[in-house]
Amino acid sequence: MRASNKTVVVRVGGEGGEGTITLGDLFTRIAAYSGLDIYSFRTYPAEIRGGQVMYQTRLGTKRVMTEGDEANVLVAMNQQAWIDEHEDLCRNAALVYEAHLALPAEGHQRYPITAEQIAQDLDWPRGKNFIFLGALLWFFRLEVEAAEQTVRQRMRRHVESLEKNLAALHRGYRHARETYPEPFPFTLQATEATEERIILSGADAMALGALAAGCQFYAGYPITPATPIMESLARYLPAFDGTLIQVEDEIAAINSAIGAAFAGQRAMTATSGPGLSLMIEGLGLASMAEIPLVLVNVQRAGPSTGLPTKTSQGDLFLALYGGHGDAPRFVLAPDSVKDCYFQMIYAFSLAEYYQMPVIVLSDQAMASRQETTPLPGAPWNGPLERWVPSAEELASDYRRYAYSEQGISPMAHPGIPGGMYLAESLEHNEYGYPNQNPETHQRMMQKRANKVETARRMLSEWRMTSRRWGDRGAPFGIIGWGSTRGAVREAMDAIHAQGIPIEAIYPHTLLPMPDRAIVDFISTKRAILVPELNFSGQFGRMIEHRYYRDLDELNIHIYHCKKEQGVPFKIHEIYDATMAMVDEEHELWRQEHGELANIYNTILRIRDEQRQSKKGDRCG
Amino acid sequence: MNSANPRKVTVVVEQTTADYKSAVKPIWCPGCGDYAVLTALMRAFKHLDLAKENIAIASGIGCSSRFPAFLNTYGIHGLHGRALPLATGIKLGRPETTVLAVGGDGDGFSIGGGHIPHAARRNVDITYIVMDNSIYGMTKGQPSPTSPQGIVTRAAPYGTQERPLNPLLMTLSYDASFVARCFSGKVKEMTDVLMAALQHPGFALIQVLSPCVTYYNTYKHYRQVTGPLPEDHDPSDRLAAMALAMDTTTQHLGIFYQDPERSVYSHRVKKVQAHTGEMTLYEIFERLKC
Known part of the structure; x- marks a missing residue:
């Protein structure tokens, strides 16, 4: 285009x-x-x-x-x-x-x-x-x-x-x-490469990102379409002195990874929808016992066995809210193959620094596609380390789960003298021993939740939390997440070319949401399209729910663009949905502004005619 | 006791059993068989002079799974049935640690039963103590996978309909490299078996007949039906071990089977790491260049 x-x-x-x-x-x-x-x-x-x-x-x-x-x-x-x-x-x-x-x-x-x-x-x-x-x-x-x-x-x-x-x-x-000796109509002339490029799949990008983040342990169970991550790490991890184990099921996978992380390793697992469902109890354990863990979920179309080889973004709610009790976790959403690499580095940083589970949401389309991409440079930040107590910290009344406003407390591991503690799935006191006092429970829930708020503050300083592009301050916006960004970006080029100002934002951390950036974005908008590959519009519902006050006060309209067919968005689907939104908003505007609108109508008609004459073959 | 596995004799004992004890008072009922296991295990630690910081104990859910809280070692009290995957991760993550998994018969043979064959075939160096009371104690007396057929409980008011598992026969058929049975009424013998298990390089499963005094008191029964393994039993003979595990008259106590020569999982991982050599991220990117 x-x-x-x-x-x-x-x-x-x-x-x-x-x-x-x-x-x-x-x-x-x-x-x-x-x-x-x-x-x-x-x-x-x-x-x-x-x-x-x-x-x-x-x-x-x-x-x-x-x-x-x-x-x-x-x-x-x-x-x-x-x-x-x-x-x-x-x-x-x-x-x-x-x-x-x-x-x-x-x-x-x-x-x-x-x-x-x-x-x-x-x-x-x-x-x-x-x-x-x-x-x-x-x-x-x-x-x-x-x-x-x-x-x-x-x-x-x-x-x-x-x-x-x-x-x-x-x-x-x-x-x-x-x-066929004659010229072929679609031959392309390669231009001289100006930068070093690699061919990378989303799955390989995640595996390499894990290695760059210092991953030392992987436990997993085969499941389409997440298996290529395990296969890639199976090849490379031993060369980085790491351990990869294929275990008997997803429950063993997450618990083994938790065990390794408890023992001081940077550990991860990867799975897809049905496996994530099985891992949810383990996720709660990592959250409760405050154990770092990176969990990649390569989404496929569900529910149940669903369409195992087809793409979807239907696991958003499970990733954000899955589990019993309030179990804090982070959720990251890379939006390109290259971003998969970086988000894995950030995922390990967050997991280790905050001693919490981090879910990274990829999907089948992004994991299994190949892309030429510039050689990734150094990550913007990290990798961050976990807080392992020093000898002095251990000597003076070491409390593994010491309460703090930040929420982060020192985590010893086997082999450290004087650091012995109990990692508890029961509610526990600061030493880790079971304790079910009402005050202790409330306080410990607060401690764990505080970590998310600390991270929200820290992440607002990071460039990784969202990507915003397009016409700054345009009245029409697109908020999306994950692998739909490519189609959105190309559709926006075409929309912009029609003279319609449009801007988009893609948050990379879905939990915690980069609220400041989102509110800053939406407050300039009249209407926002939320494209996503799931049936019920989970992300759009989350946006409506989370920012209802801003949306309501500023009279901003949310348009859902939902698709659950097992295949990615086509560019023209985003284009058409955005244009429909623009047209409807114009119609509303006309109704609101009566006589004034007649003048505007004329301007629009002229432009519409121009638009029609420009609209040619989309295949460009 | 076991000629196939000559034990190292520790001359200088620096730790006392109390050193391994935490400040937490066990939640168990007075007379619970699990106290004996706690005592035997602390004695085994002491005899082997293991440093507290090098011990990690993983457990699932149940009365016996509260075990790690009562010890002053590293511990993780995890999810119901998942002690073995946790222990596997700990051992592979930090191979120099002495790793134990503990729990009950419901935790190990029912909800977590799928993990035993895989721990056995990997031969991860874990000592797994199953405190078998043939009842669900923490949830107040439902039948467990090892409850005899026909016992009447609150969840089976007309008697249980299932036949019990034979945990030792099952574990032997999984080809675990160390299989033993103990009884909470015999702490000294248990201490010896636990010491052998802790020193065994590989996966060791010890079924401890550990009665629940509140919901299914079997002390008297076990005193009658338990007895030592035959003097001439050869622990390297798996078939003989299986035959003894199937003995319906006597519940034998001791080490049924042991294969100390079998390679251990973490050693095999080390070998693979040595074989692949070093690699840098840069080298991988080089291969992907176009």
Whole structure:
């Protein structure tokens, strides 16, 4: 949508298990290595084999913020790919497809590839995806030798099939070159890279963020889509003298992590919705016994088993409020792959410094996508350490849970002489021993709650608490959280281009909310859109509830933009919802201002006409 | 007592049992079997001359799970059934610590029963003491997984319908590397077994027959049916141990099974760490560059 950044959306569809994801993934990497920026998205069924798979990647000459909307290029490996995707294509899209498929493709450009025939000639029926990969290399004019290196590197464990697949790749490349020698309409020219870039998935970003934060212990249980975090740490953590253990269930995972943290380690676990439900009791223990813990929740669509491989933001309320009793915790929400890395560092800082559980909310779309991103620099702050008592502090009546206004008290661990204490899940006194006096309970509840308030004050000094951008002080606003930011950002560019001033804020700490920043933002607004990927509009309800006084006094309208379909927002969905909000607000304004509005009406009509004439193909 | 595991004899005893005691008075009823376990364990600590700061005890929920509060060591009183995962985390987080898990039969064999096989197969170096009174005491007398079939309790006014578990047979079949049974009526023997368990490198489960005087007083019964293991029992013979665990006439006391040679989980973790060598974040980023 931004003229300065030419982007192309490539979508690959095929049967699960026939290498569709491999094709998409390899193509994405090869494009990234060639200097293009990439942003990929995948949707796949919960079954390992069978079911339709879709892999979408958006290529750009500059930083790409979303996977894009309609596809410019559709690679259809089977008929189903056409059936599923043909309504979601740009005009004049390029169709690269298996030659024997019958595609009624009026209005598009056809590039049939005889992949099955070539695969038969090569006596390698499994090589179809590599034949398509070869063809794509030609279409995008990517260097085939460099691509071969990437394939060799990525597929080195598949010794028996590697050479056959490479042969298929070269045949596909030659076939496309001979059949379609003319220029391909969507070839992009990579610009010379000005900064160092890496290819990173959200899951890897979280694992690396954990390592950067000094994580020493991980306990986890496999669950889609959080498992890649465990797999990544399984590889790296031992090299950082850390321990990773795959335990028998999520309950064991959180309790083992709590045990390790009690023993003085920086510990974490990661899971998805159903696992978080099981961990809630453990979360309460970490909160009550004041034990540092980082818990990553990679959200998937629920309730119950739900849509295990599809994305959602439906666990917000569970993360914020889940558990019996008032159990303070922090909740962080990274809003990009790169931000996943930094939020993990902040999460460990908060967990250790405040001796509390920290939930980091990611989601399937963000965890499993690949993105080119600049090499992350140093974190803005931290990592902070926990308060381990000194010998002097231990010598003078050491109280593990000493009451203080700040709420933070010194935490010894096994191995420290004189620091012996009891970490209690029962209400306890300052020494940690069980105590159920009414006053003790009230006071200890206050102590634990004070930590959140101390953090609220501290965090207001930190730059990490929210991200605000757009037209400063604009009457129209967007408040969102998490991975929807990319779509919002691109939609806002388009809205701004229509002459409508718009501004957005994305809080990174959802608990505690950066109230000052939010109130500062909303107080300049007339109407605010709250886009989120869940059914009931949890975040919007939280905003309405928390800031009702400001919203009411200043007569600010909240517009919910909810979507619970298992897939991320499209840019145009945010665009359309925002425009609908703008139109409704104008209508209200007209009603409120009567005669005066007639003059304004004329101005608007002229602008609307201009807007209509500018509104072209969204695929830009 | 156990020739397969010659015990180190500590000559200089610097700690006294009172050193391990906390200021908190146990909540247990007078006559509760758990007092004997507390005494035996403090004596075992003393005999082994363990430093208080190097001991960590994890527990779940129940009368016996209040145990850590009564000791002047590091302790964590956690969630119902989750003593073993906590202990696993502590041991792996700080391997030089002597780590114990304690709790009752409801905590260990009912709600937390799923954790025992995994602690056993990992062979994490944890001493797990299950104080088995065959009743839920803290909630005032409901049947537990080891209650005999047919006992009448408030939650089973017409008698329980389930057959009891056989905890030792179960643990032996999980191939735990140390399996023993003690009785609260025999503190001296218990102290010896606990010392052996604490010195055993690996996962040790000790079932202590620890009667609940208030809701299910079994002292008299256990005095009648318990007896030592046969003199010629070889603790390295798992099948023989299983046969003894299935003995319906005598509840044998002592070390049923022990495999002191088996590798310990935290050592294996160390090996993996040594094998992977050092790595920096910068090196990982280098690999991801494009």
